[in-house]
Amino acid sequence: MHDLELIASAEKLAREVIQVKKEHKVLVVTDAEKLRVGKAFAMTCRGLGAETVIAILPLTGEHGSEPPATIAAAMKAADIVFAPTTHAITHTRARLDAFAAGARVIILRGVTEDMMIKGGMTVDFQKLRATTQAYAEALAAADEITVKSDQGTDVTFSVAGRKAFTLDGFFHEEEGFATLPPGEAPTCPVEGTMNGTLVFDYSMDGIGKLSQPLKLAVKNGQAVSVSGGAEDVRFIESLFEKDPTARNIAEFAIGTNPNARLIGNLAEDKKLAGTVHFAIGDNESLGGVVRSSIHLDGLMLKPTVTADTHLLVQKGKLVL
Numbered sequence: 001m002h003d004l005e006l007i008a009s010a011e012k013l014a015r016e017v018i019q020v021k022k023e024h025k026v027l028v029v030t031d032a033e034k035l036r037v038g039k040a041f042a043m044t045c046r047g048l049g050a051e052t053v054i055a056i057l058p059l060t061g062e063h064g065s066e067p068p069a070t071i072a073a074a075m076k077a078a079d080i081v082f083a084p085t086t087h088a089i090t091h092t093r094a095r096l097d098a099f100a101a102g103a104r105v106i107i108l109r110g111v112t113e114d115m116m117i118k119g120g121m122t123v124d125f126q127k128l129r130a131t132t133q134a135y136a137e138a139l140a141a142a143d144e145i146t147v148k149s150d151q152g153t154d155v156t157f158s159v160a161g162r163k164a165f166t167l168d169g170f171f172h173e174e175e176g177f178a179t180l181p182p183g184e185a186p187t188c189p190v191e192g193t194m195n196g197t198l199v200f201d202y203s204m205d206g207i208g209k210l211s212q213p214l215k216l217a218v219k220n221g222q223a224v225s226v227s228g229g230a231e232d233v234r235f236i237e238s239l240f241e242k243d244p245t246a247r248n249i250a251e252f253a254i255g256t257n258p259n260a261r262l263i264g265n266l267a268e269d270k271k272l273a274g275t276v277h278f279a280i281g282d283n284e285s286l287g288g289v290v291r292s293s294i295h296l297d298g299l300m301l302k303p304t305v306t307a308d309t310h311l312l313v314q315k316g317k318l319v320l
């Protein structure tokens with residue numbers, strides 16, 4: 001499908017956004033389901049003169065699973081790692097270790113061939129960079145965040161002292177990774193501070209588009225109960241049984257990309273400007289202290305977000 005368009009998109013991203021040079025050692029980590037996207041990046045980087053290696057990751061089954069030791073070692077040896085994989089390796093020790101060794105890791109979790117050439121990838125990257133930075137700065141300056149929605153979300157939590165990230169597609173040394181499609185400003189709620197109700201009303205990692213809203217009751221930073229569609233509830237409860245640390249509310253983020261689409265894939269859904277998402281499970285890579293085998297996002301479409309006394313999002317509209 002669209003091989004020429006895939007190559008053109010990969011070249012633009014590699015050359016203009018990630019700035020691959022011929023002196024770089026590039027590793028492309030992909031899997032059987034994302035191999036065409038992985039090959040597009042590998043061919044592009046090789047065409048730019050960079051030493052390029054492609055590694056096929058076994059399908060892990062869920063986001064946050066550690067890659068095999070051989071791939072983890074290769075990531076540490078690379079200058080740039082492109083990771084178009086079905087399941088994200090963002091929140092893994094392997095990604096953290098690669099960054100510590102000097103690698104720039106570019107996460108393309110769940111990115112399809114269609115997503116490479118449409119939607120969020122077509123944004124004006126420079127304008128998006130300014131918008132995303134403004135929201136990251138607002139979150140980093142805040143002590144307390146309140147999120148509400150007409151669907152029933154009503155939570156308050158502390159972010160005092162927590163870092164916020166500018167995930168605009170560009171690699172920022174102080175953040176340790178980049179994401180594509182671009183467009184979110186995430187932060188990490190202080191453990192034990194969130195109380196209230198979260199209602200995911202569009203999509204959830206591991207589920208896709210929700211059949212009906214999924215509600216999590218949160219007490220002291222932990223999801224204590226879940227309700228919604230029967231199959232969706234069983235899925236979330238199975239995660240909690242498998243790994244109790246999955247109950248941790250690990251992330252809060254604001255989408256900033258006006259070109260992103262709602263397609264039932266969180267890789268693009270959560271980048272849509274004016275949406276927000278929360279994650280359960282691991283938060284170590286965002287500056288928290290909870291290690292978990294799980295990190296899954298859930299999306300809200302039309303939230304209202306207040307940082308201290310400052311309105312950031314009003315019913316799904318960016319207002320900064």
